[in-house]
Amino acid sequence: NTSAQQGLKANPNDPSLLRLLPSAYFNLKRWDEAVEAEKNWIRIVEHESGNDAERTKTLVSAYLALSWYQLHVRDFAGALASTDAGKKLEASDLFLETNRAHALLFLGRTQEAEAIYLGNRGKKFDPKQEQTWEEAILKDFDELEAGGLTNPEVPRIRRLLSPEQK
Numbered sequence: 001n002t003s004a005q006q007g008l009k010a011n012p013n014d015p016s017l018l019r020l021l022p023s024a025y026f027n028l029k030r031w032d033e034a035v036e037a038e039k040n041w042i043r044i045v046e047h048e049s050g051n052d053a054e055r056t057k058t059l060v061s062a063y064l065a066l067s068w069y070q071l072h073v074r075d076f077a078g079a080l081a082s083t084d085a086g087k088k089l090e091a092s093d094l095f096l097e098t099n100r101a102h103a104l105l106f107l108g109r110t111q112e113a114e115a116i117y118l119g120n121r122g123k124k125f126d127p128k129q130e131q132t133w134e135e136a137i138l139k140d141f142d143e144l145e146a147g148g149l150t151n152p153e154v155p156r157i158r159r160l161l162s163p164e165q166k
Contacts (some may be wrong), residue, residue: 018044022065029147031072031118038066071106072147079103094125098136102144110153117157129164134161 003076009045012070018041025034042062048055075139083100084091105113120133138161 015044020067026065026069026072031069032135034069035066035073035075035078036063038069042066060086060093060096062101063089064093066097067096067103070150071099071144074106074149076106078105080107081132092124093131094120098133098140101137102140105151105157106149113153113158114160118160121161134143134163137161 018037022038022041025031025037042059045055045058045062060112063082067079067086070076070082079099080103082120083096083103086096087100087149090096097120101116103114104110104116116136117137123133125133125136141158144150145154
């Protein structure tokens with residue numbers, strides 16, 4: 001049991017705990033439960049009153065997390081749909097593009113994935129941070145492979161994104 005689960009037994013509608021539950025499940029490699037908990041969180045946020053910037057930011061972040069969890073349960077079409085839902089709210093979100101490219105790759109839509117992977121080379125997620133697109137993608141590949149998710153195109157894409165290819 002996670003601490004979020006224990007807290008939810010006492011207060012089953014505590015939004016701060018419901019928000020923590022998906023990542024707690026994910027960290028325990030309980031990926032199916034992480035997907036369901038994130039979907040539940042999205043439903044809660046969607047039903048909140050108002051349509052302000054903070055709510056939008058929360059939803060975009062939730063769709064990003066959901067798409068990552070869906071990749072781990074091999075729901076690639078679901079991951080693609082989640083990135084689409086997030087991009088409807090924030091079209092320029094670079095983080096969503098990472099998972100979108102991964103979903104396309106694992107769906108066998110390699111050309112579309114490659115266009116995203118190569119089209120974002122050199123971009124940074126945050127001007128105040130050093131991490132580049134390439135570094136993030138290569139780290140994602142490492143994490144996905146550690147979770148048992150592989151694709152025969154990954155070595156080639158790694159080479160295309162390696163620093164000597166710039």
